């Protein structure tokens with residue numbers, strides 16, 4: 001490993017440690033499990049929130065088939081194939097994890113909802129590193145990034161269980177310690193929030209600023225847009241249920257909207273080709289903006305000439 005890489009890693013670890021020391025723990029709110037739509041259809045509790053995960057399975061399986069069937073996506077690097085494979089496995093697994101959680105929403109089932117989502121998320125970061133920074137580093141980062149995501153969830157839930165066992169079952173500290181220690185230091189979503197937050201910021205930024213290897217880069221931004229919309233729908237679960245006269249809730253729409261993320265990425269994979277002129281989206285936008293401005297200035301000067309000619313003739 002080069003000196004620069006070591007320094008980057010040390011700075012990143014230091015930032016993480018400082019962040020964990022200076023910020024308070026974020027416990028999982030129990031209100032999160034109280035969704036707007038509890039309706040039961042065909043014997044399935046919370047039916048629409050369960051069924052609306054089905055598109056994840058469809059797009060996950062389609063993506064996996066197309067990745068391997070005659071190299072439909074024209075993936076030229078081995079690391080890309082591994083990265084997209086992990087991504088589509090994560091997407092397909094969301095269907096099972098999320099459906100399992102929504103059948104009976106609680107903390108222990110939420111682990112299975114979040115785990116596949118985190119795998120999909122982190123593999124996307126690795127794919128981005130392969131495509132835009134360095135193939136070798138990106139390929140080597142697939143496993144560590146996915147592991148970081150898994151550890152963030154293990155830290156939130158399993159460390160809590162372990163300490164709960166030690167504190168309560170061995171009865172060293174009693175109820176007071178259970179509240180003070182477990183409430184303060186465990187049941188902590190900070191690493192998970194970080195794993196979610198970093199890709200949300202890093203992916204659109206890298207998509208805009210870094211020269212791509214392939215065409216159709218704007219699809220990344222469409223995917224990011226749908227993800228943000230999904231987050232808004234999730235936050236307004238009850239309000240949307242009220243607005244739609246109890247037809248559909250915000251959380252059900254969130255699932256459908258989030259499924260559009262892999263749909264757009266699959267469309268991108270199907271359509272794109274190797275970029276011959278490697279330039280960032282920002283540069284492309286700048287060039288088109290300058291062209292638009294030039295055309296407008298030319299049009300305006302043509303108009304002036306026309307007005308000049310007509311006034312000269314009338315004189």
Ligand SMILES: [Zn+2]
Nearest residue numbers: 098102251255
């Ligand atoms: Zn959900």
